[in-house]
Amino acid sequence: MPTASETTSTTQTAKTASTGASGNGGARPVRKVSPGRRKPEFTARRGFLITLFMAPAAIFVAVFTYYPMIAGSQMAFRHWNLTDLTDTSWVGLQNFRDVFADPAWGTVLSNTAIWVFGSIVPQLVIGFALALWLRRRFRFRGLYQALIFFPWAISGFLIGILFRWMFNSEFGVVNDLLQKVGLIDEPVAWLADPKTAMFAVVVANIWYGVTFFTIMILAALQSIPEELYEASALDGAGKARTLFQITIPYIRVTLALTVLLRVIWIFNFPDLIFGMTGGGPNNETHIVTTWMIKITQQGDYGRASALGLIVVATLLVFAVFFLLATREKREVKP
């Protein structure tokens, strides 16, 4: 077994060195588990240890996450309404049909798209830029880093409240500042107009989410060997070429996983909108998950569960395609 780890690390170095020499980037070395890792002679003991160590985590997640989720799912196929609990009969796909037939559904869907893409693209771009700039040492870098990480420590709900106060049409600081700078002539009722309200919640989400990209990309950048940059400088590659041919290919796995995780999180993140607009004005800033909260609060658990299943299914399909797409590239590359 000691040899196993040694071989892994040597192959990694060798691979890195070769990509460096050829100068065409190449996939980030994928950790391979060599067969030497297995110890067949201790199978029973190994099995026991694996079970023993996995058990607490598995039990907790099974009991408090999967069981309620699965139990909740069956409500999606039943008439399950707090206003009329005498009838909880099986209704098949009726709840799903109701979801799609709802006149607000189109708005909810397009809001969800704006919410996810409008948030993730700026987060990725700004987070990437910050990470690149933070890579180089400068005075007070540590302090700077600590300060820009703060949003990540705050709950989505509270961020919603914070920005709700700042975007307030009468006493909000946003209007005051924009008027001082001369960008607007009179106060805008940001959260009263669906268009500006959607913009405002996305701004708040960008404020919150850039940090996560910065952290992930920054650490991935730190794993790029310096020699790669030296080689590319010798080849006379410019900044853009270095970025697209060395930096991005090298950290592609991290980038892909971060984007995947963030898309899932943002899609499934009602907290901020719940705190900021509560889905208003007139239901115009609802995304799928806040819409689900609203329907739960109205007591229609059946339809809310149907929405929940739609969320899980959508994200599952997205994750599978995303993982396949990024995996395929990894194999084509070498």
Added chain:
Amino acid sequence: MIGKESTAGRATKFTFLGLWLVFTVFPLYWITITSLKAPGDIFAFPIAYWPEHFSLENYSGLFGKADFGVYLTNSLIVATVAAAIATVISMLSAYVLARFEFRTKSALLMAALVTQMIPTFIALGPLYLLMTDLKMVDNRLGLILVYIAVCIPFCTVMLRGFFENIPDALEEAAMIDGLSRFGALFRVLLPVMRPGIIAAFIFNFVNCWNELFLSVTLMNSDSNKTVPTALNGFISSFNIDWGSMSAAAVLTILPTMILFAFASRHIVQGLTAGAVKG
């Protein structure tokens, strides 16, 4: 390091870094300043960016009218205990997932990813019934158990990446020297893992501290409320009392922010080591 920086490049860089810093810090400055204004001054026009009089009235109101101290204590207990236990449990599962190959491994990792896709609201009803059966509704222990389950998946994946970055040889050597696998894990591996463990704990703590929907559902009596639940109570009243709200927000943000300030280096290392290998 990475090529040479031109003066223009430096200027652009620091301009953007500066602008981003202002954008990041301003909302926090603003909520703090608001919380320190006398209730009447909050709605004064023109808006005061630096109030003439500072007042602690909003804060004293929180502890006088509402039991904000109780909520803070509840949150502190629940988040600390849940985060600590979740970190320990995740360490075990992360260790196995990093060091062994077995048939159900990829299924377990996928199951961890799927937990992130489940909207809380689909599970709330059955969870409430389950907790009722366990006699753990409106009970801090009950909330702790649920939060442990919430923290485990991401924490496991994060710590797994950390374990993978540590060569197997380290444990092998310890085991050859006569330590058992447990001995090697606890006496040799854990000290090396410290930054990752700290990061995992902080991440869990922040997650639990900030969680809203589960705590609103499971904790209903006033003496058991956590901070986010209390904030939610402020907002559901028709007119938001912005003075109390901003003071409460500051008190809610402060603990996690202090944690982050002290441990931002560990967080960078810890989060990334985990996700790089995801």
